[in-house]
Amino acid sequence: MSASTPSSGPISKAPRWKEIERGSSLWRDAWRRLKKNRVAVVSGVLLILLFLASIVLPELWRFGDKVPVGLSYPYARQNLALGPTPPSAAHWLGTDPFGRDLLARLAFGGRVSFAVGIVATVMSFAIGVTWGGIAGYFGGRLDTLAMRFVDVLYTLPLLIFVILLKVFFGSKKSALFKVFTAGVGILSKHPTDPEYFPLFQIFLVCVALGSISWLTMARIVRGQIISLRAQPFVEASHSVGVSHMGILFRHLLPNALGPIIVYTTLTIPEVMLTEAFLSFLGLGTEEPLSSWGQLAANGSETMTLFPWLLVAPGVVLAVTLFCFNFLGDGLRDALDPRIRKDG
Amino acid sequence: MLSFIARRVLSLIPTLFLMATLVFVMVRLAPGGPFDGEKQVPVEVKAALDAKYKLNDPILVQYRSWLGDVAFHADLGPTFKYPNRSVNEIIVLSLPVSMELGALAMAFALLLGIPLGIIGAIRQNTWKDSLAMGVAMIGVSIPRFVMASLLVLVFAMKLYWLPVARWETWRHMILPVICAGAPMAAYIARLTRGGMLEVVRSDFIRTARAKGLSERKVITRHALRGGLLPVISFLGPGFSGLLVGSLVVERIFNIPGMGRYFIEAAQNRDYNLIVGISLVYGVLLVVFNAIVDIAYAFLDPRVELR
Numbered sequence: 001m002s003a004s005t006p007s008s009g010p011i012s013k014a015p016r017w018k019e020i021e022r023g024s025s026l027w028r029d030a031w032r033r034l035k036k037n038r039v040a041v042v043s044g045v046l047l048i049l050l051f052l053a054s055i056v057l058p059e060l061w062r063f064g065d066k067v068p069v070g071l072s073y074p075y076a077r078q079n080l081a082l083g084p085t086p087p088s089a090a091h092w093l094g095t096d097p098f099g100r101d102l103l104a105r106l107a108f109g110g111r112v113s114f115a116v117g118i119v120a121t122v123m124s125f126a127i128g129v130t131w132g133g134i135a136g137y138f139g140g141r142l143d144t145l146a147m148r149f150v151d152v153l154y155t156l157p158l159l160i161f162v163i164l165l166k167v168f169f170g171s172k173k174s175a176l177f178k179v180f181t182a183g184v185g186i187l188s189k190h191p192t193d194p195e196y197f198p199l200f201q202i203f204l205v206c207v208a209l210g211s212i213s214w215l216t217m218a219r220i221v222r223g224q225i226i227s228l229r230a231q232p233f234v235e236a237s238h239s240v241g242v243s244h245m246g247i248l249f250r251h252l253l254p255n256a257l258g259p260i261i262v263y264t265t266l267t268i269p270e271v272m273l274t275e276a277f278l279s280f281l282g283l284g285t286e287e288p289l290s291s292w293g294q295l296a297a298n299g300s301e302t303m304t305l306f307p308w309l310l311v312a313p314g315v316v317l318a319v320t321l322f323c324f325n326f327l328g329d330g331l332r333d334a335l336d337p338r339i340r341k342d343g
Numbered sequence: 344m345l346s347f348i349a350r351r352v353l354s355l356i357p358t359l360f361l362m363a364t365l366v367f368v369m370v371r372l373a374p375g376g377p378f379d380g381e382k383q384v385p386v387e388v389k390a391a392l393d394a395k396y397k398l399n400d401p402i403l404v405q406y407r408s409w410l411g412d413v414a415f416h417a418d419l420g421p422t423f424k425y426p427n428r429s430v431n432e433i434i435v436l437s438l439p440v441s442m443e444l445g446a447l448a449m450a451f452a453l454l455l456g457i458p459l460g461i462i463g464a465i466r467q468n469t470w471k472d473s474l475a476m477g478v479a480m481i482g483v484s485i486p487r488f489v490m491a492s493l494l495v496l497v498f499a500m501k502l503y504w505l506p507v508a509r510w511e512t513w514r515h516m517i518l519p520v521i522c523a524g525a526p527m528a529a530y531i532a533r534l535t536r537g538g539m540l541e542v543v544r545s546d547f548i549r550t551a552r553a554k555g556l557s558e559r560k561v562i563t564r565h566a567l568r569g570g571l572l573p574v575i576s577f578l579g580p581g582f583s584g585l586l587v588g589s590l591v592v593e594r595i596f597n598i599p600g601m602g603r604y605f606i607e608a609a610q611n612r613d614y615n616l617i618v619g620i621s622l623v624y625g626v627l628l629v630v631f632n633a634i635v636d637i638a639y640a641f642l643d644p645r646v647e648l649r
Contacts, residue, residue, distance in 0.1 A: 155632050156362050157624045159587050160605075164366065164617070167609045168373030175374075273486055280488040280591060281606060293486065300492035300595075304500055314489035321484035 026258070026335070033334040040330025043323035050320055054110025061104050071111050072198070072288040073100055084306045094308045096298075102312055105295060109313065112291040113320070116206055117272040123210025124271075125264055128217025129253065135218070136225030137248045147222065150215050158212040159274070165208050166283040170201060198289040205284055209271050220263055224256035258335035265331055269324035276317060292317040348637060355629045362625045366618050367409065371402055377423040377612040396423065409618075419619035424611045430619035433604055438623065440510055441600035444592070445585050447516060448524035452581070456528040457574065460535025464570070465562065467540065475532060482529025487588050491522040491595045508597040519596045523588050527581050534577050539570035568642065575639050579632040586624055 034040055062074060079099030087094040093102035135146035169176045180200045185191035228234070229252070237247050253260075276293025278284035280300070285291045290298070292313050299310030376398060378389045393399050397408070412418040419430035456479075463475040495518065499507040506515050542548065543566055551565045552558075590602040597603075601620055608616035 152358055152361065155358055155629050157583055157586055157621070157628055160621050160624060161365070161369070163590075163606075163609055164369055164621075168370060168612075171374060173374035269484070273484075276486045277488070277587070277591060280486070281594070296486065296489050300488060303492055303496050307496060310489070310492055310496075314485070314493070318481070318485045318489065322480060325480055325484055 030258070030331075030334040034330055037330040037333065039326050040334075043326040043330070047320065047323045047327065050110060050316075050323075051114060054107050054114060057107035058104065058111065061101075061107065071108060071115070072290070073105050073108050075288070077101075077104075084302075084309070086306075086308055093312045094306070096306070096309055097302070102309065105290065106292065106313060106316055109290050109292045109295050110316075112202065112285055112289050113272055113275070113293065113317070116202060116209070116275045116285070116291060117268045119206040120209040120213065120271040120275075121264060121267045123206065124214040124217060124267055125260075127211070128214035129221050129260065131214065132218035132221030132223075133225055133248050133253055136222035137229060137244070137252065139226070139229075143222070147219075150218055153212075154215055162208040162212060162274075162278070163281070163283060166204060166278065170204055170283070172197060176200075176204065198286050201286045202289060205275055205278060209274055213267055213271060213274075217260070217263055217267070220259050221253075221256060224259055225252050228252050228255055262328060262332040262335060265324060265328035269321040269328075272317070272324075273321055292320070347640070351633050351636060355633060358629055359622065359625050363410075363413075363618060363622050364406070366621045367406055368402065370612065370614050370617055371405070373612075377614060392423075396421070409615075413622075419622070420615035422608075422616045423613045424608075424616075425613075430615050433616065434601065434619060434623055437599055437601045437604055440598060441589055441593070441602060444510075444516075444519060444523060444589060444598065444600060445582075447520045448585055448588075449527065449578075449582070451520050451524035452527035452531055453574075455524070456531025457535050457571070459528070459532035460537075460574075461539060461562065461567075461570075463532065463536035464539035464543065465558075472536075476536065479529040479532040482525045483533075487522055487526060487591045488595060490525060491518070491592060494518050494522065495595070508595075510596070510598040510600075515596075519592050519598060522595070523585060523592045526588065527584060530577060530581065531574050534573040535570065538573040539566055542566045542569040545569075572639070572643055575635060575642060579628075579635045582631045583628050586628065 058070075062077070077100065079095070082095060082099035084097045084099075085091060085095045091101045091103070093106065095101055096105070131146060131150075135143045168174070171177070177197075177200055180203060181191045181196070184196055184199075188196075225248070233251065234247060237251055242251070272293070275284050275291060276296065279291060279293035280297040282297075284297075285294050287294070295313035296310060296317055299306070299308075299313055303310040376393070377396075378384055378392050384392070397405055409420060412420060417431075419434070421429050422433060425433065459475045459479060463472045463479075466472050495507060498505050498518065505518055509515050510519070539562075548561060548566055551561045556564075586602075589600060590606060592598070593600045593602040594606065601623065604616065605620045605624075607613075608620065
């Protein structure tokens with residue numbers, strides 16, 4: 001980190017010297033340890049492939065269609081005459097009752113699932129880091145108050161609020177939809193286009209999940225900041241006139257980045273799992289914007305007749321979560337070999 | 344000790360109050376009411392119903408009368424969608440079912456998770472460890488409803504070994520309990536392994552071994568007590584995970600527990616039932632967390648009771 005970043009000195013002629021002079025930073029060590037962890041590497045590679053597939057496959061598949069870039073399977077590609085067919089050479093994973101190719105639906109679903117996972121995690125990251133950072137840095141009464149608030153939220157069954165939020169404010173009549181339409185109005189000329197309503201549903205899921213999953217992040221960041229606050233470099237920054245916010249965001253948080261990255265990686269699968277749970281209850285994303293959870297939930301309704309519609313999305317979802325969890329564990333072992341709480 | 348428990352219990356009241364208030368206000372702020380469903384009722388009937396349940400009063404007035412009933416008569420009010428049944432009656436009928444499911448699932452999780460974790464720890468970095476932790480990771484990563492659907496498909500619909508749904512004999516309980524408890528068992532296995540690995544390295548374990556105790560005794564008598572502390576502190580969040588999981592499991596297996604009523608009530612906008620069940624969930628969770636804290640303080644002498 002900042003203390004151990006290499007400085008280019010005069011003796012940098014021989015390559016061997018260069019190597020030694022660069023020394024070893026926390027990140028270099030971590031990368032070396034991570035590379036040795038075969039399961040984590042495989043998980044990381046698989047995740048990248050899945051992510052790329054859900055970006056590229058839909059574009060390839062509807063090459064030549066005149067429909068704009070989207071998150072959902074185009075209606076024009078339905079084939080009602082075909083109906084549900086088991087996996088075959090033409091449709092590798094089979095088709096659903098509307099004759100839609102399941103592989104293509106999974107690729108579109110990947111866009112939705114990854115989007116929900118990433119957006120909600122970014123939100124929980126932003127709230128958690130700011131909240132925990134400020135509480136830990138300023139300490140005193142502010143810290144007590146902020147953390148007591150987190151403690152109270154911890155004891156509440158927050159998913160109940162998510163369910164209620166989704167049931168009660170997920171309609172076109174809700175005030176939240178008006179706010180959303182106003183926001184869309186800035187970017188688009190037709191904010192009242194019905195196409196935007198499913199997007200609103202996803203947006204609501206992201207907001208709801210983001211706003212309940214920042215608590216642990218806040219606790220982790222606060223703990224890190226408190227232990228860093230007493231270091232001499234903080235006093236040094238003070239003495240040269242760096243502002244409080246400058247110290248917190250430029251100097252303290254980058255030093256706490258290890259645990260933050262680990263926990264962020266573990267938040268993504270948690271959010272995706274919760275989204276699948278909501279989808280199963282009919283409260284997640286909505287057709288035609290189907291996440292993997294939504295596809296699996298739909299598949300579970302018809303599983304006696306068309307079991308492939310449950311198995312394929314279930315497997316893709318489970319593999320993705322599996323990889324995120326293994327990658328998160330691997331990152332934790334790599335970045336902080338002392339703290340191994342579990343796994 | 345007593346004053347710690349008393350203070351811990353007293354501090355629950357504001358939390359529960361906050362929660363009930365939030366839910367109460369939230370359901371009433373949302374557009375649409377309990378009588379604007381898909382079946383359109385005549386305007387006069389709707390007006391009469393609204394008047395009967397005092398839905399036209401200002402929120403503050405409704406809130407005051409509801410809070411009075413709850414606080415002084417333990418009466419959560421009438422339901423809107425189940426005629427002639429009060430919220431209390433529905434909770435009295437459905438809570439025992441949910442509690443049974445929850446208790447069995449938690450027992451299943453502990454009985455499966457702790458041994459798996461111990462095996463992982465004492466056989467660290469062998470194939471047994473990898474297998475146990477691999478299974479645990481699968482348990483964390485498969486959504487409950489996918490696992491439940493697949494189990495039903497295989498064991499109930501193809502092999503006919505177990506019933507598909509309902510909650511009557513022990514045979515009905517096997518699949519729901521497994522589905523509700525499996526993710527928790529997986530977390531417990533991971534936590535047990537981590538906790539045990541940390542404890543096994545400490546000095547008092549070396550002393551115990553130096554005394555010549557058998558490995559079995561070292562583990563069961565000395566290491567487990569410390570090694571299980573992370574599991575104890577996980578029981579609080581784990582319990583909350585069970586509550587959430589029961590929403591899914593009760594729906595898939597058609598079990599008449601609180602979770603099923605909660606989802607129905609939310610979709611029907613049955614205000615009193617939503618607030619009532621949320622409040623019961625809150626009480627369960629908060630009381631359980633308090634018990635866990637107290638148990639933790641008993642088990643870990645380093646924790647000071649404040």
